[in-house]
Amino acid sequence: MVKTAVVFFSHEGNTKYAAEYISAITGADLIELEPKEPYPRGKVSKYLAGKDALAHKMPELKDYEFNKDNYDKIVIGTPVWAGNPAPPINTFLAANNLSGKELAFFACSTGGNGDKCIDYMMKTAGANPDSLTLNLIDPMKKRDTAKLQEMEHWCLKILGSYETDELWDLYDADRNPTGETMNRGAEIPEGRYHIVVSVWIKNSEGKYLMSRRSMKKGWCPGAWETTGGAVDAGEDSLTGGVREVKEELGIDLDPSTGKLVRSVRSDGLQDFYDVWMFEKDVDISDIIMQEEEVSDVAWMTRDEIDKLWDEHKLHILLKYYKEII
Numbered sequence: 001m002v003k004t005a006v007v008f009f010s011h012e013g014n015t016k017y018a019a020e021y022i023s024a025i026t027g028a029d030l031i032e033l034e035p036k037e038p039y040p041r042g043k044v045s046k047y048l049a050g051k052d053a054l055a056h057k058m059p060e061l062k063d064y065e066f067n068k069d070n071y072d073k074i075v076i077g078t079p080v081w082a083g084n085p086a087p088p089i090n091t092f093l094a095a096n097n098l099s100g101k102e103l104a105f106f107a108c109s110t111g112g113n114g115d116k117c118i119d120y121m122m123k124t125a126g127a128n129p130d131s132l133t134l135n136l137i138d139p140m141k142k143r144d145t146a147k148l149q150e151m152e153h154w155c156l157k158i159l160g161s162y163e164t165d166e167l168w169d170l171y172d173a174d175r176n177p178t179g180e181t182m183n184r185g186a187e188i189p190e191g192r193y194h195i196v197v198s199v200w201i202k203n204s205e206g207k208y209l210m211s212r213r214s215m216k217k218g219w220c221p222g223a224w225e226t227t228g229g230a231v232d233a234g235e236d237s238l239t240g241g242v243r244e245v246k247e248e249l250g251i252d253l254d255p256s257t258g259k260l261v262r263s264v265r266s267d268g269l270q271d272f273y274d275v276w277m278f279e280k281d282v283d284i285s286d287i288i289m290q291e292e293e294v295s296d297v298a299w300m301t302r303d304e305i306d307k308l309w310d311e312h313k314l315h316i317l318l319k320y321y322k323e324i325i
Contacts (some may be wrong), residue, residue: 053081080109149268198228252286
């Protein structure tokens with residue numbers, strides 16, 4: 001399994017928000033850099049921060065745990081200060097020789113001037129010119145769908161492609177079947193999409209059946225979610241959802257009782273994401289978990305699901321959940 005770290009410094013929260021989002025999707029370890037003398041906030045801080053960044057200063061950092069040999073990929077993120085990375089990033093790069101490592105970089109700014117900042121980090125780190133880069137504008141303050149999809153698509157590139165024998169049917173942007181198929185994990189052709197399902201099960205007490213992803217999963221390991229996955233070639237959305245629940249939890253659902261409560265197209269992930277709702281009482285003791293997919297299950301209230309979201313323990317793709325429950 002590929003091991004990834006996201007190393008970042010954040011001052012006003014934008015970079016931390018992006019780092020946590022990237023970590024949630026890729027399963028990367030989060031390593032936050034903090035200067036021993038914190039930067040002040042307000043108008044004065046912008047002047048001092050810009051001055052230090054232009055001078056490429058290297059402040060002393062609080063202790064952090066990082067060993068480059070423990071990671072296959074290292075993602076580095078920073079706010080943009082006067083067109084440069086924040087000084088704590090300079091300290092980190094000076095203290096760690098990352099040449100030869102697979103690196104990726106992202107920068108957060110208010111005006112989109114992150115390219116110069118990223119170029120400086122790449123040169124300082126001795127990065128491959130083809131390293132993945134992402135220039136974000138106020139990702140926390142402007143959480144629109146396009147920005148989220150941009151980050152999701154970038155995360156898929158970090159995870160990299162792989163191929164299995166499982167086949168997906170492909171569709172055009174209007175969800176018309178193209179007659180084409182592809183192997184799961186391969187790079188999806190431009191202009192093509194596949195179908196992904198998420199199945200919510202609600203019991204007579206108004207609770208929802210949540211499952212926790214195996215820590216062996218490359219995508220959002222350990223996150224709580226509702227059962228779902230990619231629809232196989234030859235299946236429709238509902239059939240795929242019912243199959244996923246049977247495989248992962250050993251629960252038989254009656255397809256005629258399922259209701260499609262949400263369906264969206266994601267250009268970032270190149271999929272049609274369908275959400276199904278079923279009502280069924282199931283005893284937790286009767287659930288048969290598929291070990292390579294699921295590590296735990298629980299019936300949860302809306303408040304408990306809210307808490308998972310607030311603690312960044314809910315699968316990032318379930319960000320829509322308040323719309324349906």
